[in-house]
Amino acid sequence: MIPLVDIKTEYEQLKNELNRAILDVLESSYFILGPEGEKLEKEISQYIGVSHALGVANGTDALLLCLEALNIGSGDEVITTPFTFFATAEVIARVGATPVFVDIDPKTYNMNPELIESVITEKTKAIIVVHLFGQSVDMDAIMTISNKYNLRVIEDACQSIGASYRGKKVGSFGDFGCFSFFPSKNLGAYGDGGMIVTNNSDLFSKLKLLRNHGSSERYVHTDIGLNSRLDEIQAAILRVKFKRLDEWNNRRKELAENYSLELADTVKVPVEAEDREHVYHQYCIETSQREKLAQFLEQKEIATGIYYPIPLHLQQAFIHLGYKNDHFPVSEGCAKRILALPINPMMTQKQQDYIIAAIKEFFGD
Template identity: 75%
Template sequence: MIPLVDLKTEYKVLKDEINQVIGEVLESGSFILGSKGNKLEEEISNYIGVAHGLGVANGTDALLLSLEALNIGYGDEVITTPFTFFATAEVIARVGATPVFVDIDPLTFNMSPALIEHAITERTKAIIVVHLFGQSADMDAIMEISRKHNLRVIEDACQSIGAAFQGKKVGSFGDVGCFSFFPSKNLGAYGDAGMIVTNDSELDCKIKSLRNHGSCQRYVHTHIGLNSRLDEIQAAILCIKLKRLDKWNERRRELAAKYTRRLTGIVDVPIVAADREHVFHQYCIRTIQREELAQFLQQKQIASGIYYPIPLHLQQAFDQLGYKNGDFPISESTAQNILALPINPMMTDKQQEQIISAIVEFFGDKA
């Protein structure tokens, strides 16, 4: 089976280094909020181009803590996209605020800036912008809207570490940037892990407290926080992988370019905006024959995935918001015909050729 993500091969490539740093952590006796975590925070913040990095337990907590640090809660509204992973809107509801959705751009799958202002009310406090599948949203337009209406901006860059807009890394535009290091991400841990980045020293200080039970001094609690600390083993592993991130992202772009060359005219291929550097966390095609193609690929021992089959406004958990089918037609139609193909830096040219050949065969048979 050709997998979507090949973590076994990746581990074999890094095995000696990974085992060494895990051993170092075990020997140190320091497992949470130690030197490895401090090193990762410094290296990630330098890589993104911001002043502060804060390791947390996962990408969802990164979003949640950001909302709490920005004092967003009951009675507030936060604008975001309905075409993303559930966590993006889940955290808005978790702090007591209301998610307000706007539809996506049909080419990039990211939130359409042209629709944002229509969704702003007197209760709107922030925008959570998602850089989906590894491509930046239109940050010029979104930041202009945020300044005009005095809105906070949280960047959900959980799928897009290393991606850039006009040469500037995602995560460095808004008040905070949030990253996930879930194992399948472009920079993945061997368990859950995440990070928040910011240029705001006050937010940095507050989030440090919130991630540790609202405490910066042992047994002194100034806020109601939670336990969301990045452990040392994951930080050590991520430091090893970070050194390869740019090289791995470049390999993803090479694979994506070949897919696009060979599949254009057969399926709808991803569009990369001219001012953006895509890191292809996912390579998603669109076809009205998605289910049949996925089944055919499965028979050929090729994995595929659907991201995302149900837009967030149609999820049962958000029934109380009153959205219905037809409210966000581009998100809904995309959810019905999108399919992710295997793409990861460990994939061989031979494997990719098998995938392309299988897709060409499927549609050739249908001609």
């Protein structure tokens, strides 16, 4: 089976270096809030081009902590997209605020900025933008709106580390940028992990408190926080992999370009918008025959993925918000047609050629 993500081959290639890094942590007996995490934070902050970075337990906590640091809660509204992983809106509800959805751009699958102003109210406090599948949102448009209405901006860049907009890395535009190190990400740990980046020193200090039980001094708690710390073993693993991130992202882009070149006449292929550098966390095609194609490819031992079969406004957890079918037609249409093909830096040209040939065979090309 050709996998969507080939973590096993990745480990085999880095085995000696990864094992050494893990053993070094074990031998140090320093497992929480230690030097590996601090070094990773410094490396990531420099890479993104921001003043501060903070390791946390996962990407979901990263988003949650940002909302809490901004004191967003009951009675507040936060605008976001219905076409993303559940966590993006889940954290809004978790702090007691209300998610307010706007539809997506059919080309990039990202939030359509032209629709945002129509849903802003006096209760609106922030926008959570999602850089989906590895491509940046139109951040000029987002920041213009946020400045006009004095709204906070949280960038959910959990799928897009290394992506850029007009030469500037995602995560560096808003009040916060949030990253996930889930094992399948472009930069993945061997377990859960996440990071928050910011240029705001006051908000950074608040985050440090909140991720560690609201405490900056042992047994002294000034805030109600979380236990959300990136452990030293995961930080050490990520530091080994981080050195290869740009190389791996470039390989993803090569594979994506070849897919698009070969499949553009057969299915709808992804669009890389102007002035953006896409890092292809997922390579998603669109076809009205998605289920049949997925079954055909499975028979050929080719893995595929569906992102996302139920848009957030139609999830049972958000029924009380009152959204209905056809409320966000672009998101709902994409949910029925999108199919992710295998794309990862470990993929061989032989594997990709086999996938392309199988898709062409299905469509009779």
